[in-house]
Each structure stands twice: as structure tokens, then as C-alpha cells.
Amino acid sequence: MKLGVIGAGAWGTALAQVAARDDDPVLLWAREQEVADAINRQHQNPIFLPGIPLSNAVSATSSMEVLGSCDALLVVAPAQHLRHVLSNAPVCEIPLVLCAKGIEAGGGRLMSEVAREVCPDAPIAVLSGPTFAHEVAKGLPTAVTLACEDQGLRDRLVMRLASPAFRPYGSADVIGAEIGGAVKNVLAIACGVVDGAGFGQNARAAMIARGFAEMTRFGVARGASPETLAGLSGLGDLVLTCSSTSSRNFSLGVGLGQGKSARELLEDRRTVAEGAATAPVLREAALEAGVDMPITRAVCALLEGAGVEPVVDALLNRPLRDEGL
Numbered sequence: 353m354k355l356g357v358i359g360a361g362a363w364g365t366a367l368a369q370v371a372a373r374d375d376d377p378v379l380l381w382a383r384e385q386e387v388a389d390a391i392n393r394q395h396q397n398p399i400f401l402p403g404i405p406l407s408n409a410v411s412a413t414s415s416m417e418v419l420g421s422c423d424a425l426l427v428v429a430p431a432q433h434l435r436h437v438l439s440n441a442p443v444c445e446i447p448l449v450l451c452a453k454g455i456e457a458g459g460g461r462l463m464s465e466v467a468r469e470v471c472p473d474a475p476i477a478v479l480s481g482p483t484f485a486h487e488v489a490k491g492l493p494t495a496v497t498l499a500c501e502d503q504g505l506r507d508r509l510v511m512r513l514a515s516p517a518f519r520p521y522g523s524a525d526v527i528g529a530e531i532g533g534a535v536k537n538v539l540a541i542a543c544g545v546v547d548g549a550g551f552g553q554n555a556r557a558a559m560i561a562r563g564f565a566e567m568t569r570f571g572v573a574r575g576a577s578p579e580t581l582a583g584l585s586g587l588g589d590l591v592l593t594c595s596s597t598s599s600r601n602f603s604l605g606v607g608l609g610q611g612k613s614a615r616e617l618l619e620d621r622r623t624v625a626e627g628a629a630t631a632p633v634l635r636e637a638a639l640e641a642g643v644d645m646p647i648t649r650a651v652c653a654l655l656e657g658a659g660v661e662p663v664v665d666a667l668l669n670r671p672l673r674d675e676g677l
């Protein structure tokens with residue numbers, strides 16, 4: 353199966369490295385010519401994944417046309433750019449493996465919903481899980497969820513991507529896999545705030561557990577299986593992203609917790625913190641679905657400029673209740 357990758361940020365580059373085999377090279381589309389040139393000439397991506405040597409079997413291009421020769425594409429453009437990037441891809445019947453973690457602003461569509469609108473004839477899969485790109489690209493052991501309703505395609509993708517250090521677990525639950533990845537980014541901002549404001553590790557554990565309850569309520573309302581949400585793409589990724597400054601979302605939260613503004617923290621950056629764009633869309637989607645998401649609302653308030661103290665006070669002074677979901 354000849355694979356192409358759309359998007360040469362940190363994650364697209366790491367996935368190209370995972371998929372590259374000496375006898376099965378991978379074509380990586382980069383939006384930036386300088387990134388494509390660096391990958392082809394130096395076998396590195398100094399802008400988005402610096403310091404990690406890449407396989408000679410990864411070659412880059414800034415032309416979408418050549419992707420038409422691939423048997424499947426890993427789509428790794430950030431969530432808010434997916435629609436535009438896919439609509440320029442000349443490849444709308446090739447299986448698409450969606451790897452971005454977010455919800456589209458202006459309508460609240462999941463990545464699979466965007467892809468089905470733009471490429472109605474393309475079979476869809478989702479790859480998601482606890483995966484810091486720099487660790488994956490270095491070949492450190494990693495496991496992911498690979499969700500696709502078509503079991504034959506799912507099995508082929510799992511076999512093509514698997515290696516001793518990269519272990520995809522198959523699932524038929526596309527919606528569950530993508531909701532876990534999108535929601536955990538918002539919750540990681542909340543955990544970063546806890547860290548930045550110095551609220552301690554008990555508070556962070558509480559945030560992860562109650563955040564997971566929030567993710568599960570929302571996911572189930574949108575048709576996800578609770579089992580998927582408790583797996584790699586949900587709880588697994590939530591634990592990873594809520595525990596490390598390697599996460600851009602967690603780091604954004606640390607800055608907010610220290611009293612910096614979202615504008616200051618987000619301006620002039622070339623890398624994405626998807627949770628910042630997903631949080632307000634998720635708040636809307638939760639409202640529409642009749643699902644209570646107090647942590648998500650708190651993150652939105654902080655991103656919109658509210659102070660840490662009143663937001664945390666409001667969160668802690670809600671009426672007491674039984675645990676459950």
C-alpha cells in the first residue's frame with residue numbers, strides 16, 4: 353500500500369517516518385517549500401520537528417498533484433485547515449486516514465464530517481492516541497487507535513503502519529476515536545492552568561477524572577462508544593496530554609494559569625494548540641446536545657480573558673452532587 357501524508361508539521365513528519373520502509377517509500381506533502389526542501393536535502397524537518405533525522409524513504413513535495421498516485425493518505429493538516437487543504441487535494445476517492453485532533457469552528461463538525469462533505473467518495477479512517485510526535489519519530493514505543501468502519505481497509509491500514517515500536521489497535525468507532533482526541537486538548541489546557549496557578553497534583557488528578565466524565569458525557573451523546581473513550585484515543589491521550597509540558601495545549605494552560613493572556617500566548621506561533629480553537633466550538637456543541645461541560649466552559653472563559661481566580665471559584669462553588677457521569 354503506497355502511502356502519502358498531507359501536512360508536514362511535527363505529527364505528519366513523525367507519521368511519515370513511521371510509515372517509511374526501504375521498499376515502500378512515503379511521499380510527504382508540505383505546505384511550506386522550505387520544509388519540503390529541508391526534508392529532501394537534509395532529511396530533517398528543522399521547523400516543525402527539529403533535531404530528528406528522518407528516513408531516506410521519506411521524500412517531500414509541495415505539489416499536491418503527485419499524491420494522486422498513492423493508495424491511501426494520512427491527512428495531518430490542523431483541524432481548522434482540513435476543509436481547505438482537502439478541497440485542494442486531487443485525490444477524493446483514495447482512503448483518507450484523518451489524524452488531526454479538533455472540531456471545526458463555524459458549525460462544530462468533526463473531522464470525519466468535514467472529510468465526508470469535501471470527499472464524499474473517500475473511505476474514512478481515524479488515527480488517534482497518546483502520541484507526542486518527537487517520541488514517535490525517534491522510534492519510542494507507542495500505541496494508537498485506528499478506527500474505520502470497513503474492517504478490510506482497517507486491517508490493511510493496521511498491517512501497513514504497524515511495527516514493533518508502533519502498535520495500532522483497530523476499532524470500528526470512528527466518532528469515538530475523534531471525539532477523544534478533540535476533547536482531551538481542551539481538558540489539557542485546564543490541567544495546564546492547574547499547574548501554572550500552582551493548585552497542586554490533587555487538583556490535576558481531579559481535573560483529569562472529572563474531565564474524562566465530561567468527555568464521556570459528550571461522546572456518548574454524539575454516538576461514541578464508552579469503551580473507545582476509555583481507550584488509547586480517549587483516556588490514554590487525556591492522561592498523556594494532561595501531564596506534560598511537551599503538550600502545546602498543556603503549556604498554553606500553564607501560561608493562562610500564570611495570568612498571561614491567550615492572545616499573548618498564541619500570537620506569532622507557527623505550531624498549533626488545537627484546544628484553543630476547539631474549546632468554544634465544543635461549548636456550543638455541548639449546549640446543543642444538552643450536555644453539561646463545566647471544565648470546557650471554564651477553559652473558554654479563560655481564553656476569552658477572564659481571570660483565573662473567579663473562573664476557578666465558579667468551578668469549585670457549583671452545587672455538590674453524586675459522582676457518576
Ligand SMILES: NC(=O)c1ccc[n+]([C@@H]2O[C@H](COP(=O)([O-])OP(=O)(O)OC[C@H]3O[C@@H](n4cnc5c(N)ncnc54)[C@H](O)[C@@H]3O)[C@@H](O)[C@H]2O)c1
Binds near residue numbers: 364430433
Ligand atoms: N505534534 C504532535 O505531537 C501531535 C500528535 C498527534 C496529533 N497531532 C495533531 O496533528 C495535527 C497537526 O499538528 P502538528 O503538530 O503536526 O502541527 P505543527 O504545530 O507541528 O505545525 C503546524 C502545521 O500547520 C500547518 N499550517 C499552518 N497554517 C496553515 C494553513 N493556513 N493551511 C494549512 N496548513 C497550515 C503547517 O503547514 C504545519 O503543518 C493537529 O490536529 C494536532 O492536534 C499532533
Ligand SMILES: O=P(O)(O)OC[C@H](O)CO
Binds near residue numbers: 482484599625
Ligand atoms: O502538543 P499537543 O497538546 O497538541 O498534544 C500532542 C498529541 O495530541 C498528544 O497525543
